[in-house]
Amino acid sequence: MNKEKKGLRSSRMMIYLMMILLAAMTVVPFIWMLSSSLKLSKDVFTFPMQWVPEEPRFQNYSDIWTRIPLGKFIFNTAKLSVIVTLLQFFTSSFAAYAFAKLRFKGRNFLFMAYIATIAVPWQAYMVPQFIMMRQFGLNNSHMSIICLQAFSAFGVFLMRQFYQSIPDELCEAARIDGLSEFGIWLRIMLPNSKPAISTLVIFTFVNTWNDFLGPMIYLTKTELKTIQIGLRMFITQYSSEYGLIMAASVVALIPVLVIFLSLQKYFIQGVASSGIKG
Amino acid sequence: MMVPNSVVFEPKPRRKKRLSKNVRDAIVAYSFIAPNLIGFAVFTLVPLIFALVLSFLKWDGANPMEFVGLANFSRLLTDKTFHRALCNTILYTAGVVPFTMVCALGLAIMLNQKVLGRNLSRTISFFPYVASLVAVAAVWNFLFSPTKGPINLMLNALTGIPIEELPRWAADKNWAMFTVILFSVWKNMGYYMVIYLAGLQGVNQELYEAASLDGANSWQKFWNVTLPQLAPTTFFVSMILIINSFKVYDVFITMFAGGDNQLSDTTRVLVYQIYNTAFRALDFGYASAMAMVLFLLVLGITIIQFRSEKKFVA
Numbered sequence: 001m002n003k004e005k006k007g008l009r010s011s012r013m014m015i016y017l018m019m020i021l022l023a024a025m026t027v028v029p030f031i032w033m034l035s036s037s038l039k040l041s042k043d044v045f046t047f048p049m050q051w052v053p054e055e056p057r058f059q060n061y062s063d064i065w066t067r068i069p070l071g072k073f074i075f076n077t078a079k080l081s082v083i084v085t086l087l088q089f090f091t092s093s094f095a096a097y098a099f100a101k102l103r104f105k106g107r108n109f110l111f112m113a114y115i116a117t118i119a120v121p122w123q124a125y126m127v128p129q130f131i132m133m134r135q136f137g138l139n140n141s142h143m144s145i146i147c148l149q150a151f152s153a154f155g156v157f158l159m160r161q162f163y164q165s166i167p168d169e170l171c172e173a174a175r176i177d178g179l180s181e182f183g184i185w186l187r188i189m190l191p192n193s194k195p196a197i198s199t200l201v202i203f204t205f206v207n208t209w210n211d212f213l214g215p216m217i218y219l220t221k222t223e224l225k226t227i228q229i230g231l232r233m234f235i236t237q238y239s240s241e242y243g244l245i246m247a248a249s250v251v252a253l254i255p256v257l258v259i260f261l262s263l264q265k266y267f268i269q270g271v272a273s274s275g276i277k278g
Numbered sequence: 279m280m281v282p283n284s285v286v287f288e289p290k291p292r293r294k295k296r297l298s299k300n301v302r303d304a305i306v307a308y309s310f311i312a313p314n315l316i317g318f319a320v321f322t323l324v325p326l327i328f329a330l331v332l333s334f335l336k337w338d339g340a341n342p343m344e345f346v347g348l349a350n351f352s353r354l355l356t357d358k359t360f361h362r363a364l365c366n367t368i369l370y371t372a373g374v375v376p377f378t379m380v381c382a383l384g385l386a387i388m389l390n391q392k393v394l395g396r397n398l399s400r401t402i403s404f405f406p407y408v409a410s411l412v413a414v415a416a417v418w419n420f421l422f423s424p425t426k427g428p429i430n431l432m433l434n435a436l437t438g439i440p441i442e443e444l445p446r447w448a449a450d451k452n453w454a455m456f457t458v459i460l461f462s463v464w465k466n467m468g469y470y471m472v473i474y475l476a477g478l479q480g481v482n483q484e485l486y487e488a489a490s491l492d493g494a495n496s497w498q499k500f501w502n503v504t505l506p507q508l509a510p511t512t513f514f515v516s517m518i519l520i521i522n523s524f525k526v527y528d529v530f531i532t533m534f535a536g537g538d539n540q541l542s543d544t545t546r547v548l549v550y551q552i553y554n555t556a557f558r559a560l561d562f563g564y565a566s567a568m569a570m571v572l573f574l575l576v577l578g579i580t581i582i583q584f585r586s587e588k589k590f591v592a
Contacts, residue, residue, distance in 0.1 A: 011496070015391055019399050022385065025464070026402050030409075032428070033417045045426040091314035104307035105300075110315070117322055119580040121525045123549045124573040127556040127565050128328035129321065131339065151317030181306050210410050212528045217557070228412045232532065235416055239535050242420060249413035260408050264401050267408065271469060272476035 037246035044242040060247040073230035081208040084149040088204045092155030097185045100163035101171055114153040144218040149208050155200055162196035199270030227252045332566035339560055350567035362543055363551040371523035373459040381467040386474030404468035415532035418461050422447035451542040458533050470515050477511030517583040521576050
């Protein structure tokens with residue numbers, strides 16, 4: 001008995017040790033980033049590392065705003081992320097309601113069409129999509145990114161799966177009480193699907209915020225760029241300004257970090273329950 | 279916002295009499311679907327069909343299109359650069375899939391124990407997945423810097439091997455792929471850990487008790503209970519990982535300071551090839567033929583997944 005306890009304790013020690021190691025592996029790059037962002041470029045690579053800079057150079061954080069239009073980039077990204085998330089939420093939850101709770105001709109066929117395209121990689125049709133957007137005169141406009149991101153089949157699928165778990169009797173009762181279909185969606189479906197909504201909203205927002213390839217293809221004018229491609233532009237232009245690059249990277253990370261820390265429960269639940277695509 | 283009018287306003291009683299219930303129901307249903315369906319059809323379905331058509335055409339975007347039959351596809355068969363890109367993609371997949379799975383499973387088993395700080399550890403491990411790719415790639419690019427980066431300086435201090443003989447990571451074309459794979463595993467393992475954690479909740483605890491009674495040690499329990507019970511999760515994880523690896527491109531651009539100009543014949547992947555053929559060489563038809571290859575690869579994996587999922591469920 002005693003021996004077993006000892007074994008348990010030592011295996012627990014092992015787990016703690018490995019946990020610390022893994023946490024370090026994840027966290028150290030971020031700490032290095034933060035520490036370097038407060039250094040002169042020439043001091044970033046001194047060895048042994050100086051984790052806490054002797055004279056933290058906060059000036060890096062004010063310089064980046066004048067080197068690149070960082071404020072504009074953040075505004076653009078925030079604008080796009082909010083619009084895409086709202087559109088995605090409204091259009092998918094509307095469509096999902098019809099697919100889950102209404103009977104009409106062509107329902108199964110349409111839903112199959114949605115499902116079938118979930119599996120198609122965007123990269124397979126990005127070229128014709130670009131050609132079309134250019135025809136519409138949408139390249140080099142934020143509208144292109146909105147159109148690209150706001151109508152995903154995945155959102156419809158996610159919401160529909162959740163709506164199906166809400167009993168039909170609830171809707172029937174509401175119909176008898178004289179509620180319109182829109183009223184049922186608003187008063188019954190929405191309040192009962194908070195987990196699915198939070199998953200959809202969080203992931204749409206973060207995916208749009210972090211999207212790289214879409215904005216890279218569509219937004220070539222500096223004043224239209226999002227934070228990701230703006231940061232990328234900065235890195236290629238000033239590749240040896242290590243301190244400034246790190247400061248700009250920290251700024252690009254902060255919004256997602258704040259959202260993640262405040263809503264982490266939903267992030268993890270969302271992945272665990274549906275395996276959100278990346 | 280795009281609230282369909284017909285939904286907000288109830289159909290007038292007069293119309294109710296004229297239209298049959300089925301038609302009315304359909305109108306209501308379609309007005310719910312319309313906002314999404316229109317966007318979805320215009321920006322996903324149409325380009326998708328267009329991609330298929332384009333793969334049989336020769337077109338530079340300016341001159342008239344020309345139907346060339348299967349010429350684009352037969353060109354793929356002999357195109358060495360394309361073969362190289364396909365091989366690189368497969369190599370990347372072969373590295374990332376098992377490596378990520380082992381790390382994710384290890385993390386999940388560890389963080390499934392009742393230990394102090396496990397929620398914090400879960401949160402920390404998941405964060406790289408949601409962090410901005412450009413930002414974290416910039417950091418790793420610096421960390422992997424050949425002559426002054428902390429990784430090589432540390433390796434030098436630990437092993438005594440002179441800096442010049444240590445790997446030059448992303449800067450060396452023979453190490454570049456490996457470097458990108460390491461980075462990719464670091465960035466994404468937290469996501470797959472969460473899926474494994476969910477899978478572990480479904481493992482029948484009685485099996486562990488039975489194994490204990492039979493005198494199994496922890497290692498035997500892992501091989502004979504945990505792994506077999508996790509088979510459906512492992513399968514699901516491997517399918518998503520393979521599909522995501524086929525689609526990779528952004529990681530390769532962001533891991534090199536010079537972007538994709540700096541990609542060499544060991545790091546040019548399939549999507550790079552599509553992008554380059556379309557947007558730089560303006561050979562839209564040929565690029566679409568490559569895109570069809572990507573599509574078929576992903577489709578193949580999806581069909582396998584679909585079939586086996588039925589088997590796992592049944």
